Amino acid sequence: MRASGLSGELRVGYQQAARLGAWSIELEPRLPRECTLKARVVSEHPYWITQGPIDVVVLLGSRVEWLWRDVQVQRDADGIVVTLKDRPIVDERREAAELER
Numbered sequence: 001m002r003a004s005g006l007s008g009e010l011r012v013g014y015q016q017a018a019r020l021g022a023w024s025i026e027l028e029p030r031l032p033r034e035c036t037l038k039a040r041v042v043s044e045h046p047y048w049i050t051q052g053p054i055d056v057v058v059l060l061g062s063r064v065e066w067l068w069r070d071v072q073v074q075r076d077a078d079g080i081v082v083t084l085k086d087r088p089i090v091d092e093r094r095e096a097a098e099l100e101r
Contacts, residue, residue: 001027001035003066008039008058010073010080012051018044018080023058025084032085040079056082065091 008020023039037056053070060066066088074081 011055015048017048035084037082063093
């Protein structure tokens with residue numbers, strides 16, 4: 001599995017701890033199955049980034065969010081690295097006009 005996008009967030013509850021830029025997810029060649037998320041950090045909130053638990057949310061296009069709860073975030077020279085062990089919670093946003101149909 002491979003996926004990539006241009007934006008996302010680290011959240012503590014509903015608070016934005018960091019805004020993410022370009023990100024990518026790749027399946028690791030080992031068992032148990034795990035994926036690695038790498039993302040560039042665009043900005044971060046000095047208080048919320050130190051709190052937890054941290055959730056990671058990435059946007060696929062403009063209408064689909066993938067969410068992983070209570071992740072462990074590692075820093076690297078380019079931004080963050082997160083090991084994803086579970087499937088994401090998927091939220092498909094719908095346009096207001098579609099909901100009225």
